[in-house]
Amino acid sequence: MLSENQLSEFKENGCLVIENFKPSEELEELRQAALNLVKDFDTSSHTEAFRESVGWNATEYFLSSGDKIAYFFETNAFGDDGQLTSPPEFCLNKLGHAMHDLHPVFDKFSRDPRLEEILGDIGVDAPEIWQSMYIFKQPRIGDPIDWHQDATYFSTRPQSVKAFWFAIDDATQENGCLWVANKCSPLRQHFVIEEDQTVMKTLDKTPWPDLEDAKPLEVSAGTLILFDGLLPHFSAPNTSDLPRHAYTLHVVDGKSKYSKQNWLQRQDDFPVRGFT
Numbered sequence: 061m062l063s064e065n066q067l068s069e070f071k072e073n074g075c076l077v078i079e080n081f082k083p084s085e086e087l088e089e090l091r092q093a094a095l096n097l098v099k100d101f102d103t104s105s106h107t108e109a110f111r112e113s114v115g116w117n118a119t120e121y122f123l124s125s126g127d128k129i130a131y132f133f134e135t136n137a138f139g140d141d142g143q144l145t146s147p148p149e150f151c152l153n154k155l156g157h158a159m160h161d162l163h164p165v166f167d168k169f170s171r172d173p174r175l176e177e178i179l180g181d182i183g184v185d186a187p188e189i190w191q192s193m194y195i196f197k198q199p200r201i202g203d204p205i206d207w208h209q210d211a212t213y214f215s216t217r218p219q220s221v222k223a224f225w226f227a228i229d230d231a232t233q234e235n236g237c238l239w240v241a242n243k244c245s246p247l248r249q250h251f252v253i254e255e256d257q258t259v260m261k262t263l264d265k266t267p268w269p270d271l272e273d274a275k276p277l278e279v280s281a282g283t284l285i286l287f288d289g290l291l292p293h294f295s296a297p298n299t300s301d302l303p304r305h306a307y308t309l310h311v312v313d314g315k316s317k318y319s320k321q322n323w324l325q326r327q328d329d330f331p332v333r334g335f336t
Contacts, residue, residue: 202298
């Protein structure tokens with residue numbers, strides 16, 4: 061699947077951009093599936109903002125979402141009265157974290173045989189899909205995501221997590237595209253559960269890259285971005301009038317040891333799956 065040049069680029073940079081990976085028909089099918097989930101969601105039952113649900117005080121709603129389809133709002137989606145300022149489809153930050161196992165459209169999109177082939181090319185021999193997220197990045201209120209490494213949340217020994225990031229819309233600097241460092245670096249943090257509490261452990265005090273050392277990934281809808289779990293990346297807020305929908309998958313190698321302290325765990329009655 062991957063050419064020698066692509067393999068070399070990924071090995072050197074920890075990131076690979078593959079344009080025109082998904083056709084527009086699949087993008088629109090996934091978008092509509094996400095919007096239908098939002099349409100069926102009872103907003104009165106839950107009003108949690110994503111940025112308030114993670115970190116030092118992760119909520120039970122977030123921590124129990126690994127085997128569900130959960131709904132997280134943008135921080136600025138609520139007015140002073142605590143009510144949504146717009147219809148839910150314009151206020152949600154994301155859906156997560158098990159659509160790939162619970163919804164047929166997401167399952168089909170996620171288990172594209174080419175993705176398994178790509179993983180084999182880069183040495184992931186027993187892939188397990190641990191997480192899926194549909195990210196809305198709403199116009200004007202789409203929250204920024206700070207510098208981080210995905211292995212912080214999906215630590216394995218040896219480190220093996222890889223991310224697939226699919227552009228459902230065109231991604232630009234104005235609507236909050238991804239920014240990446242120029243290479244992988246030591247894992248700085250591990251988000252763990254200890255004694256029923258969430259803790260962000262510091263593993264390495266290497267500073268996050270300066271902005272001038274980061275590269276924006278402005279890509280067209282249908283593009284796939286593959287990146288390593290040790291690659292620092294972030295996204296700026298959406299300051300435009302256009303959405304920046306994206307879909308992500310996090311995959312680890314089943315031959316590695318998945319940390320029992322990772323926030324996302326699966327129970328025996330809902331085991332993690334690969335591409336079958």
